[in-house]
Amino acid sequence: MKLQEVLKILEKQTLMSVATYGQQYPDNSIVCFAHSKEAELYFGSYSDTLKCKNIDNNPIVAVTVGTLQIHGEAKKIPYGTTGYMMGRGIYDAKFPQYKSVFELENNELYVIIPYVIWNYNPSKGEMHRDVLILNESYYQSIEVYRPHNYIKRIL
Numbered sequence: 001m002k003l004q005e006v007l008k009i010l011e012k013q014t015l016m017s018v019a020t021y022g023q024q025y026p027d028n029s030i031v032c033f034a035h036s037k038e039a040e041l042y043f044g045s046y047s048d049t050l051k052c053k054n055i056d057n058n059p060i061v062a063v064t065v066g067t068l069q070i071h072g073e074a075k076k077i078p079y080g081t082t083g084y085m086m087g088r089g090i091y092d093a094k095f096p097q098y099k100s101v102f103e104l105e106n107n108e109l110y111v112i113i114p115y116v117i118w119n120y121n122p123s124k125g126e127m128h129r130d131v132l133i134l135n136e137s138y139y140q141s142i143e144v145y146r147p148h149n150y151i152k153r154i155l
Contacts (some may be wrong), residue, residue, distance in 0.1 A: 001130035003039060006117050009066050010035045014094070018043070018074070018112075019062040022054030033065070034094040039134075041065075041112040042091045044098065047076065048106055061112060067121070069129070071138065072114040079108070087111055115139070 016033045019026065027050040031043040041063065045052050055061065055074045063070040077084045087109050092099050101107055115135035121128050133139045 001117070001119055001132040003132065005119065005130075006039050006068065006132060007035070007037070009068055009119065010039065010041075013066045016041065016043070016063050016065040018051060020051045020054035020058070020074075022050075022057040025050060025054070027051045027054055032095055032098070034091040036090055039114050039117065041070075041072075041114070042087045043110050043112075044091065044102060044107055045110060046106045047108045052076070052108070052110070055110070063112060067119050069118040069120065070112070070114050071116045071142070072112045074110055074112045077109045077111055083111075084109055116142075 014032055015030050017028055017030050019028045021027075029045075029049070029051045031045060033041050033043045035041050047053075055076070059073045059075060061072060061074045063072065077087050088102065091109065102109065115138040117132040117134070118129040119131075121130055124130075
């Protein structure tokens with residue numbers, strides 16, 4: 001799968017589901033997102049939410065957007081930095097109605113750097129997913145996502 005295919009899917013979406021796991025509890029949240037030309041995903045959230053506390057403890061997240069499944073690393077972007085201003089430009093262009101919310105204390109901007117992106121594509125066969133690997137060592141470490149050959153059960 002090519003990055004351009006991923007960007008076309010992202011462009012059509014406004015919401016993503018972000019799954020996190022911290023020291024004790026999992027969380028799955030729906031957030032508005034914007035994306036860069038490199039498929040980095042930007043979202044805003046209050047830092048005292050469970051998802052953000054989980055990200056502080058374990059930055060690896062799983063995301064779904066439309067037909068995409070994404071694993072990556074989430075990071076809070078420090079307020080006022082060059083990276084923050086760039087990310088806010090991307091986010092504000094898609095969601096100008098939320099500009100003022102970022103001026104509230106503890107409302108932070110986060111970025112998810114994708115490591116692996118799968119696109120669920122049943123037109124190519126049952127449970128088929130095209131894959132774009134952006135971090136080879138991460139992909140190799142999650143061998144459960146490699147294709148398997150299953151044998152039919154015998155009763």
